[in-house]
Amino acid sequence: MILRLAIASLFARALTVGMTILAIALSVALFLGVEKIRTGAKASFADTISGTDLIVGARSGSVQLLLYSVFRIGNATNNVTWQSYKDISARPEVDWIVPISLGDSHRQFRVMGTSVAFFEHYKYRQGRSLAVADGAILSDLFDTVIGADVAATLEYEIGDPIIVAHGLASFAEHKDQPFRVYGILEKTGTPIDRTVIVSMEAIEAIHVDWQGGAQVQGQATPADELRQMELTPKAITAALVGVKSPLQIFRLQRAINEYGQEPLLAILPGVALQELWGIVGIAETALLGVSFMVVVTALIGMMATIFSSLNERRREMAIFRAMGARPATILSILVLEAVVMAALGVLLGLGLLYLGLFIGQPILDREFGLWLAIDPPSLREVWVMLAVIAAGAIVSMVPAIRAYRLSVADGMVVKT
Amino acid sequence: MTDAVLNLSDVAFGWAGGAAFSLRVADFRVAKGESVLLLGESGSGKSTLLSLICGTIVPDSGRIEIAGQDITELSASKRDKFRAEQIGVIFQQFNLLPFGTVADNIMLPLRFAPARNKQAGDALAKATELCCALGLPDGVTNSKATALSVGQQQRVAVARALIGQPPLIIADEPTSALDANSQAAFLELLFAQVRSNETSLLMVSHDPRLGARFDRVIDMQDIARVERGAA
Numbered sequence: 001m002i003l004r005l006a007i008a009s010l011f012a013r014a015l016t017v018g019m020t021i022l023a024i025a026l027s028v029a030l031f032l033g034v035e036k037i038r039t040g041a042k043a044s045f046a047d048t049i050s051g052t053d054l055i056v057g058a059r060s061g062s063v064q065l066l067l068y069s070v071f072r073i074g075n076a077t078n079n080v081t082w083q084s085y086k087d088i089s090a091r092p093e094v095d096w097i098v099p100i101s102l103g104d105s106h107r108q109f110r111v112m113g114t115s116v117a118f119f120e121h122y123k124y125r126q127g128r129s130l131a132v133a134d135g136a137i138l139s140d141l142f143d144t145v146i147g148a149d150v151a152a153t154l155e156y157e158i159g160d161p162i163i164v165a166h167g168l169a170s171f172a173e174h175k176d177q178p179f180r181v182y183g184i185l186e187k188t189g190t191p192i193d194r195t196v197i198v199s200m201e202a203i204e205a206i207h208v209d210w211q212g213g214a215q216v217q218g219q220a221t222p223a224d225e226l227r228q229m230e231l232t233p234k235a236i237t238a239a240l241v242g243v244k245s246p247l248q249i250f251r252l253q254r255a256i257n258e259y260g261q262e263p264l265l266a267i268l269p270g271v272a273l274q275e276l277w278g279i280v281g282i283a284e285t286a287l288l289g290v291s292f293m294v295v296v297t298a299l300i301g302m303m304a305t306i307f308s309s310l311n312e313r314r315r316e317m318a319i320f321r322a323m324g325a326r327p328a329t330i331l332s333i334l335v336l337e338a339v340v341m342a343a344l345g346v347l348l349g350l351g352l353l354y355l356g357l358f359i360g361q362p363i364l365d366r367e368f369g370l371w372l373a374i375d376p377p378s379l380r381e382v383w384v385m386l387a388v389i390a391a392g393a394i395v396s397m398v399p400a401i402r403a404y405r406l407s408v409a410d411g412m413v414v415k416t
Numbered sequence: 417m418t419d420a421v422l423n424l425s426d427v428a429f430g431w432a433g434g435a436a437f438s439l440r441v442a443d444f445r446v447a448k449g450e451s452v453l454l455l456g457e458s459g460s461g462k463s464t465l466l467s468l469i470c471g472t473i474v475p476d477s478g479r480i481e482i483a484g485q486d487i488t489e490l491s492a493s494k495r496d497k498f499r500a501e502q503i504g505v506i507f508q509q510f511n512l513l514p515f516g517t518v519a520d521n522i523m524l525p526l527r528f529a530p531a532r533n534k535q536a537g538d539a540l541a542k543a544t545e546l547c548c549a550l551g552l553p554d555g556v557t558n559s560k561a562t563a564l565s566v567g568q569q570q571r572v573a574v575a576r577a578l579i580g581q582p583p584l585i586i587a588d589e590p591t592s593a594l595d596a597n598s599q600a601a602f603l604e605l606l607f608a609q610v611r612s613n614e615t616s617l618l619m620v621s622h623d624p625r626l627g628a629r630f631d632r633v634i635d636m637q638d639i640a641r642v643e644r645g646a647a
Contacts, residue, residue: 002527005516012515319511321472323576324500324528326493 002329006336009316013309017341020298020305024345027298028388029352031291032381036357037364038284040372042277045071047371048190049240049269051123053249056080056088056256057238059263063279066272069100069238072110072191075168076102079235084262088239091255093248096121099236101203105168109150111196113203113233119145121242124190134158135183138199141227143182147193151184158184162196164206174206176220189371201231241266295388299395302341306334306399310406317407330407334400335393342392346385350377420481421583421616422446422469427478429468439464440641441478444634448583451610451617453627456636462620465640466586469618470503471495483583500529504577504615506587506606510569512561512576519543519557522575532580539579546575550605570594570602578609585610587619591626603629 010017049070057065058078067073089097098121101113119130119137135158137145144162156162162179166172179198187193205226209219221229243249249268256266277284317330357374364370377385423445430438439461446452456462467473468480471487474495479486483502487495504525512521522543526533533539544557550571556564561572570590577585587606591599607629610617619630627633 005513005520005524008515008520009513315511316513319507319513320524321496322470322499322505322507322511323525324496326496326528328493329528 002333003336003340006333007340009313009333010337010340016305016309020302021341021345021348023298023301024295024342024388024392025348025352027291027295028346028349028385029356031288031295032349032353032377032384033356034287034291035381035384036353036372037370038288039378041370043373044189044371045276046270046273047125049122049124050127051121051242052240052269053243053246054241054253054256054266055238055269055272056241056264056266059265062265062267062272063276065238065265065267066269066276068102069240070191070269072102072112072195076237079237080239080264081235081262082233084259084264085236085239087259087261088241088256091252093243093245093252093255094241095244096242098122098240099200099233100238100240101200101233101235102237103168104164104166104174104203104206106150106162106164106196107154109147109153109194109196110168110191111164111198111203113198113200113236115200118197118240121240122192124188124192128188130188130192131186132183133186135181137183138197139182140180141199141202141205141231142177142179142223143198143202144179145183145185145197146181147185147195147197148187149193150196151181156181156184158182164196164198166210172214176209176215177206177223177226189365200233200236204231204233205229295391298345299342299388299391302338302345302392303395303398306338306396307402310399310403313403314406317403321407327404327407331397331400331404334403335396338392338396338400339389342389345392346388350385419448420445421448421450421483422618423479423481424469425479425481427468427475427480429464429473429475431464436644437461437464438643439468440643441465441639444639446584446616446618448616449611449614450632451607451630452619453630453633454618454620454636454639455622455624455627455633456620457622459642460636461640461642462636463588465636466588466620469586470505471499497529500525501532501580502582502584504580504582504585506573506577506585506590508589508592510573510590512569512572514560514562516561517557518547518552518559518561518564518572521561521572522546522557522579524576525580529580532582535581542579543575546579547571549609550575566594567598567601570598571605574602574606574609578613578615581613582615584616584618587617589621590619591621591623599626 055065055069057069058076058080060077064074068076085099088094096117098115098118102110104111116138122130133148146156150156158181160181162181164174164179166174179202185192208221208226208229209216243252253266253268256264320330354374357372361372361374364372424441425443427441428438430436454462468475474488480488485498487498490498513524519540523539526539540557547556552568552571561569564572573590591602594602603626
């Protein structure tokens with residue numbers, strides 16, 4: 001009955017109590033939302049590449065190589081010569097190797113040159129393979145396979161023409177060598193969704209008539225003639241490597257890093273990701289710290305609400321005392337109220353979080369390639385919610401102790 | 417008077433500080449089933465006396481026996497429990513919980529008095545029975561207490577004081593805000609209930625016209641000595 005009376009008392013102060021619960025709800029939603037985005041971003045990044053043992057590129061930083069080769073963030077400072085690529089391919093530890101050539105674009109999307117083997121060996125999200133939703137993988141020199149987001153954003157269908165632009169933000173286009181959409185990939189939740197994939201030979205072909213970043217005046221080799229040409233690439237941006245045995249990974253990595261013909265860098269994707277988390281860890285901690293402070297502020301707000309209601313509730317407390325309630329009962333009623341408010345705030349916050357996830361999930365995926373899974377609350381999140389309720393009970397002790405003292409002083413004498 | 421429900425002897429209490437105040441009661445008794453009207457002006461120490469009897473404050477010396485138990489010997493929590501079980505309180509403004517239903521208000525004392533709660537059995541049935549006896553309409557127990565008329569709220573306050581069948585009811589100027597007709601009706605109801613239960617009634621008022629209904633009328637000045645000034 002005391003719980004029911006406490007809840008009824010809260011309802012009697014619906015506006016201020018409602019605002020307090022809303023403040024707690026928003027702070028909890030923010031805190032859990034930051035946590036979701038943090039873990040979602042980590043999972044999303046970690047899921048982007050799976051089953052690749054090494055990534056090889058020109059010598060730079062391991063995080064930089066990971067970012068430009070896998071996440072299409074930033075650019076390579078240098079290329080890897082085709083000869084180096086062939087030398088690595090020929091090493092006995094190599095099970096498979098896939099070249100990647102980046103640099104051109106189509107509208108706001110990156111164009112990536114690779115081999116057909118890419119579709120076989122590139123894995124994401126614990127070993128899933130790329131699947132074609134419509135059409136097929138590369139067949140002709142000027143075929144493209146486009147990611148799901150490219151198709152959705154540009155409303156492309158099989159057979160639609162694609163003009164590749166030279167560079168990433170260039171007005172110069174390879175208009176004389178149009179591609180056609182030959183395949184559309186299923187959604188992966190990785191940067192592949194926002195990538196236009198062409199063959200390595202196609203990258204070479206569209207640059208046959210180009211020199212120094214511009215097309216040679218009056219030179220336009222017909223497409224049929226290009227199809228007959230030897231189009232071995234001169235350089236690649238990076239390569240994904242699969243090793244025959246995990247025991248050979250470090251030996252191959254060392255061999256590539258000590259390669260004498262040109263400075264190369266081989267990285268383990270998982271290790272580079274850890275390095276990346278180390279870099280962004282400070283911002284992550286700061287973000288969590290800010291959202292934690294928001295929760296603390298909301299709880300202090302709740303304490304202030306209870307405090308401000310004490311004076312007007314002295315009559316109520318005196319009635320309880322006259323009926324035989326101990327001062328400790330008065331204290332427990334206030335703590336109970338705070339727990340109810342905090343619990344309602346947490347539940348509402350959880351509801352707001354999932355509502356936000358349902359609304360924000362496709363937007364985050366589309367705009368940032370960040371796939372947030374809508375899962376039930378994790379154990380950590382449950383602990384966070386319980387901690388907020390417990391913290392609510394603890395901060396309410398301050399006004400509750402004040403109420404205790406008031407009820408001892410007032411006794412059953414009702415202050416009007 | 418061996419069957420005294422309330423017995424104060426040599427009670428002394430003082431407030432310290434700027435508004436120093438002391439109250440002394442040499443001897444004051446209320447017998448079982450007796451109704452006593454205690455008259456006194458504002459500042460005569462009525463509220464302090466009621467707080468002492470209810471055990472929310474303790475005297476510096478002396479004994480306060482209620483139903484044979486000296487409450488000054490009890491710990492604070494035991495005094496609270498004793499109050500819940502042995503004393504029914506009716507306030508000046510009735511003081512019902514505005515957010516509770518009629519049933520919530522009537523049953524409230526039982527929540528703090530386990531023995532009375534057990535004795536009352538089905539508390540809701542008991543509350544409904546009391547509402548019926550006090551002339552409240554059927555189904556009123558589920559109504560919000562503040563949705564009732566003033567007269568109905570008075571009856572709810574009486575029902576709340578009576579539900580645990582305490583041996584002593586203390587009424588703190590319950591008629592002060594009522595007109596003459598309402599006062600008479602309220603007292604009629606109250607007396608009918610306390611007499612049927614052989615409950616002792618101690619009512620505090622500053623209105624001597626109410627005295628005709630009571631077994632005894634006592635002036636605060638006759639039982640208590642109040643001193644003001646630096647302690």
